Amino acid sequence: MRARRRENLPGYLFLGPWLLGLMAITAIPMLLSLYLSFTDYDVLTPLSDAQWVGWDNYERMFTSDPAYWHAVRVTVTFALIAVPVKLAAALGVALLLNRAFRGVGLFRGLFYLPSLLGGSVALAIVWVSMFNRDGAFNSLLALVGVNGAPWVNDPTWALETLMLLAVWQFGAPMVIFLAGLKQVPAELYEAAAVDGAGAWRQFAHITLPMLSPVIFFNLVLETIHGFQGFTSAFVLSNGTGGPVDSTLMYTLNLYINGFVRLEMGYASAMAWVFLLAIGLITAVLFRTGRFWVHYSDSEGQ
Amino acid sequence: MRRPLRYAALILIVAVVLYPLVWMVGTSFKSPEEIVNNIGLVPEHLTPGNFAEGWHKFDVGFGRFFVNSAMVSLLTVAGNVVSCLLAAYALGRLRFRLRGMWFAVMIGTLLLPGHVLIIPQYILFRNLGWVGGDWPYLPLLVPHFLATEAFFVFLMVQFMRGIPRELDEAAIIDGASPYRVFRHVILPLSRPALVTTAIFSFIWTWNDFFRQLVYLSDLKDYTVPVALTLFIDSTSESAVGPMFAMSLLSLVPVFLFFVAFQRLLVEGINTSGLKG
Numbered sequence: 001m002r003a004r005r006r007e008n009l010p011g012y013l014f015l016g017p018w019l020l021g022l023m024a025i026t027a028i029p030m031l032l033s034l035y036l037s038f039t040d041y042d043v044l045t046p047l048s049d050a051q052w053v054g055w056d057n058y059e060r061m062f063t064s065d066p067a068y069w070h071a072v073r074v075t076v077t078f079a080l081i082a083v084p085v086k087l088a089a090a091l092g093v094a095l096l097l098n099r100a101f102r103g104v105g106l107f108r109g110l111f112y113l114p115s116l117l118g119g120s121v122a123l124a125i126v127w128v129s130m131f132n133r134d135g136a137f138n139s140l141l142a143l144v145g146v147n148g149a150p151w152v153n154d155p156t157w158a159l160e161t162l163m164l165l166a167v168w169q170f171g172a173p174m175v176i177f178l179a180g181l182k183q184v185p186a187e188l189y190e191a192a193a194v195d196g197a198g199a200w201r202q203f204a205h206i207t208l209p210m211l212s213p214v215i216f217f218n219l220v221l222e223t224i225h226g227f228q229g230f231t232s233a234f235v236l237s238n239g240t241g242g243p244v245d246s247t248l249m250y251t252l253n254l255y256i257n258g259f260v261r262l263e264m265g266y267a268s269a270m271a272w273v274f275l276l277a278i279g280l281i282t283a284v285l286f287r288t289g290r291f292w293v294h295y296s297d298s299e300g301q
Numbered sequence: 302m303r304r305p306l307r308y309a310a311l312i313l314i315v316a317v318v319l320y321p322l323v324w325m326v327g328t329s330f331k332s333p334e335e336i337v338n339n340i341g342l343v344p345e346h347l348t349p350g351n352f353a354e355g356w357h358k359f360d361v362g363f364g365r366f367f368v369n370s371a372m373v374s375l376l377t378v379a380g381n382v383v384s385c386l387l388a389a390y391a392l393g394r395l396r397f398r399l400r401g402m403w404f405a406v407m408i409g410t411l412l413l414p415g416h417v418l419i420i421p422q423y424i425l426f427r428n429l430g431w432v433g434g435d436w437p438y439l440p441l442l443v444p445h446f447l448a449t450e451a452f453f454v455f456l457m458v459q460f461m462r463g464i465p466r467e468l469d470e471a472a473i474i475d476g477a478s479p480y481r482v483f484r485h486v487i488l489p490l491s492r493p494a495l496v497t498t499a500i501f502s503f504i505w506t507w508n509d510f511f512r513q514l515v516y517l518s519d520l521k522d523y524t525v526p527v528a529l530t531l532f533i534d535s536t537s538e539s540a541v542g543p544m545f546a547m548s549l550l551s552l553v554p555v556f557l558f559f560v561a562f563q564r565l566l567v568e569g570i571n572t573s574g575l576k577g
Contacts, residue, residue: 010479011397018388018407018454021447026410029421036421043424096311101304107311109563111318116555116566120508121526122548125533126325129541136324139340168318175567228414231510238533251416251511258420259515271417278414 355543
């Protein structure tokens with residue numbers, strides 16, 4: 001095979017739209033938002049009216065805005081509970097489906113359906129109605145004689161109903177787990193069975209280690225996703241983060257500050273801290289991954 | 302686990318998972334009295350009244366909202382398919398200076414949370430005069446014509462890497478230019494990746510809310526998700542039926558895609574990050 005010549009001109013022609021997008025839609029806005037985060041700006045006046053305020057926005061965020069820290073707490077709580085539960089549900093159902101039997105395709109499809117619909121406003125509306133004071137969930141509880149709380153209007157339960165909505169969409173990570181389970185060599189299980197290992201030991205010593213790269217992949221994806229929850233919190237609280245700020249997710253707080261209060265400078269500072277936090281969390285996940293993710297081929301290390 | 306036990310467990314989980322959806326369909330067809338009194342899933346008297354009432358609930362009919370949503374979604378599909386395909390061909394098949402660096406940058410933008418960019422983008426588009434006005438959809442569409450949805454670029458690069466190199470080599474030895482290779486080798490062979498991109502672009506845009514909420518401020522320009530939030534304001538009992546009816550209608554296109562392309566949807570996108 002002869003060495004191919006370089007294709008600089010066609011390369012950059014085909015890459016052109018993407019490069020333009022990278023500059024105009026991503027890079028320049030990022031720099032603009034970094035600049036804005038040090039200003040006071042209400043978007044209604046020309047950009048030149050943005051007032052330089054130094055570190056004021058960051059100082060205010062960290063020292064004198066209780067709502068900000070509250071939103072951080074709400075978001076971290078949400079991700080810390082919803083993501084592991086969702087992944088556990090996904091793995092559990094994937095294990096149930098990881099056999100050849102009649103109807104397996106149908107089950108897989110039905111479990112996946114919520115992942116397609118669940119992020120929509122329509123589904124959030126249904127979910128909120130279901131957990132209303134006189135919604136379907138309380139009607140079911142009443143059948144067994146339990147007097148349910150007004151879940152979505154109750155500050156102690158509102159966030160939990162949103163977590164449940166996130167867990168309900170376990171289908172997407174489940175499909176990824178299923179693909180991973182198919183890669184585990186059957187010989188390993190056969191050998192373990194010959195050695196007398198039971199189902200639980202096989203799961204702990206074969207399935208989990210072999211699946212750890214896929215678990216890691218899902219964990220990173222779902223964590224990043226979990227921190228960005230917006231739609232369901234917006235629908236539940238009609239855009240306010242209520243009741244009593246209990247569903248004030250980070251992105252919703254950012255939206256309220258930027259587009260309702262028109263404090264674009266302050267909201268930009270929040271966006272940058274968010275970006276750094278997500279980057280940090282991803283880095284930490286990758287760091288800890290070294291200790292528990294096993295790659296069967298050594299090049300993945 | 303033994304087979305009957307496995308089936309029993311799965312059927313129980315399916316029942317729990319599908320309950321909200323079945324309940325939504327049932328409630329959409331109940332009369333206002335039945336919504337309060339009948340907690341069962343199936344309405345005693347099927348009434349289509351909620352659909353007519355919901356459709357005309359606001360000053361602008363839902364027909365307009367559906368047309369707006371369809372237009373935004375279809376144009377987004379066109380933009381994503383064309384622009385991501387071009388970028389993927391360059392990054393996946395051509396050899397040019399700094400390609401490795403651009404590929405790394407593309408991977409970097411994959412993990413970039415969209416919420417971080419929404420404020421400066423809004424300010425930028427506003428300064429360009431694209432926000433508001435007679436046709437406020439440019440800020441929603443233009444990014445998709447510039448391949449900013451890195452996920453689809455990545456998906457197509459991965460796919461193109463699976464197309465045998467020998468095909469390009471043979472065509473080039475026959476004197477074909479990279480443009481002809483693109484047109485006659487890569488484009489026809491990339492159809493599966495294009496279909497996957499098209500379907501997911503449509504569904505994600507159809508369901509998208511945040512960006513549409515930010516950019517659409519005039520009732521007649523609303524898309525379906527933004528219009529649905531108008532129901533949340535009216536808390537009266539009588540609004541529940543129409544609200545559910547319109548929510549149900551809004552999910553129909555996604556559901557139809559699900560029925561038609563189930564295998565592709567389930568396997569196509571989620572596992573694409575694992576292969577290659």
